Amino acid sequence: MAATMQDVARLAGVSVKTVSNVVNGYPHIRPATRDRVLAAIEELGYQLNLTARNLRTGRTGIIGLAVPELSLPYFAELADSVIDAAEECGLTVLIEQHGGRREREIEVLTGARRHLTDGLIYSPLGLGPGDEHLLDVGYPLVLLGERIFHGPVDHVTMANVDAAAAATRHLLALGRRRIAVVGVHPGEVVGSAALRLAGYRAALEEAGIAPDPALEGEAGLWHRATGAAAMARLLDDGAAPDAVFGMNDALALGAMHELQVRGLRVPEDVAVIGFDAIDEGRYSNPTLTTVDPGREVIAETAVRLLHERTSGAGAGEPQLVVAAYRIDVGGSTDPSRRTASPEPGETTTPASDDVEVPAPR
Amino acid sequence: MAATMQDVARLAGVSVKTVSNVVNGYPHIRPATRDRVLAAIEELGYQLNLTARNLRTGRTGIIGLAVPELSLPYFAELADSVIDAAEECGLTVLIEQHGGRREREIEVLTGARRHLTDGLIYSPLGLGPGDEHLLDVGYPLVLLGERIFHGPVDHVTMANVDAAAAATRHLLALGRRRIAVVGVHPGEVVGSAALRLAGYRAALEEAGIAPDPALEGEAGLWHRATGAAAMARLLDDGAAPDAVFGMNDALALGAMHELQVRGLRVPEDVAVIGFDAIDEGRYSNPTLTTVDPGREVIAETAVRLLHERTSGAGAGEPQLVVAAYRIDVGGSTDPSRRTASPEPGETTTPASDDVEVPAPR
């Protein structure tokens, strides 16, 4: 049986509360007393029982992170960054996978585990307009991904439409005209898929090209496998693209694989661009041109916002943070860089730093 | 303020304990009473406070999972599988990253977070012989990776030596004679790196080839970047290999990238084999031949063992479970499969199923 404060108090000849005060760094304690308590703690190998403290204080020091799946590289890297950022603030991270399934996403918001966490960093896929009320939860919440909702909730996001348009423009600048897109969620009107599709279409129209439904490849979950499958369908249907925009890197890498299976050369026959800047794309063959959404900044900002809310400081307006993005040019769009690491090749927007404005209602 | 059992009890006109009994499915309750309680719960939107239950029962329903880093694809996929397996048992998973740094690995074993978890699935890198005493912790522990220690602890592992030998033999069977290995930890005598190196050397000697230190590439952390760097060093030093065994897939993919940077053809000039069977290798160019260690089986077994121990059932002998492995042949060793998905191409050992024996002392 582990030692409790009772045991320490008895051994040190003080009250339990004094032990508590020592442990919590309360300043007004005589050095001699403190030493006795510390010695007793040492001798008994005492460790604070976090569960008891949690019950008493009503806070746990744990924050939740809800993502679709950890096997998606972007979310694995994001989780890594979030855990590190949380560690800095003395917070523990509890990861939940919802698989992009709507009912699981809702369950995550209201489930019993919310009693174990002080707040939640939430990256939904299946929620949409009309779901704002679901976000009216009784605890601090930070939303990742596009600002789907206009509810009173902090958002950390990026300029999905702009970035997708920039990616598409990058392909247009290479002279490509039949640009396919992979990862479309038909019927979606908000959410990353819809916004990136909007950016893609806008860039095409800007260049005087009418979007062609035959070039828009559907993929529910943004995996390598679904990217390959979507690419296969497009090719089988005779879409004959000369470029592909993958809505994330996994899709782009899956699509690139399928192109190579068919004997098409990347980038000579078909150029490929992705989105997320996962490490994998720096080692693929060819290396992957991609949109770098600033994952680390996003993770750190989300943790910071949540930390501010949970530590009482934050009763202010809901914040909207838009991270800067950048295009990293690799071999999948530039044959001269076939094996070279993708390098920042285009502008960063907004301006030089992150935009941070109160969220509109 | 959230409703408590007090509130529910008052509204239903029963005692708190009766509410508790209803919530916990105690059978001897009159249906009428149960209904009143359930109605009150519904009306108040009552949710059980897990923290309080945890304090009272001394168990939390949370298990820890300690891995080096989530950004390593193998561990991300492992975490995914562990979370799913834990969900099946009604358990929650708390992930900790130790980065393979020895002091963090030790901290994880004894840190304050252990009060939040009922047990730990532990995948260490930095511990070695002489550290057995560190594993004598007061809670259920399941070790992943090679059975480094002979302490009284459950292990879920695989035949690292055999599997590495099989991988090396696969390269030898292709007629390769200058086989490099990437991922060596000099000085290590137990642990995956040492064991896989032993298997590699054994297979070479079996084929009458003397291991050549110039072909053994060091890499502390098993990342793509370190794999590429190790490969670059070997090539710069004139090692001129005709094959490479990456101690994990990330290393192999990094090495393969570096080979391609240098204009060497994979597999014609240099064949490459990895270890872990991560999804990424099914989409690389060429696809990656690899050793499939049975990640899902490992995850499920580890969770099952831990669950048995934490739910009281397990006071028995420490278990040693050795998962079966398999070689999946892809394009990085077989030019005719350049873009084909790696397919089970060699035998599975042991026999047909997992070996499960009590751990020797």
Added chain:
DNA sequence: CTGCTCTTCTACAACGATGTAGAGTCGTCG
């Protein structure tokens, strides 16, 4: 009718920490 078991429910004391209120002790200042 008594005594027994079974069902249904309640009161109370824990689990291990922290917040509150207040009791001593001391030094200092008017």
Added chain:
DNA sequence: CGACGACTCTACATCGTTGTAGAAGAGCAG
């Protein structure tokens, strides 16, 4: 010298749940 504040420490209640012990009533055998 008395009052006051600052320091140091203690006793006790409390967070929300569950384990224990036992009370009250029903049903049944002898």
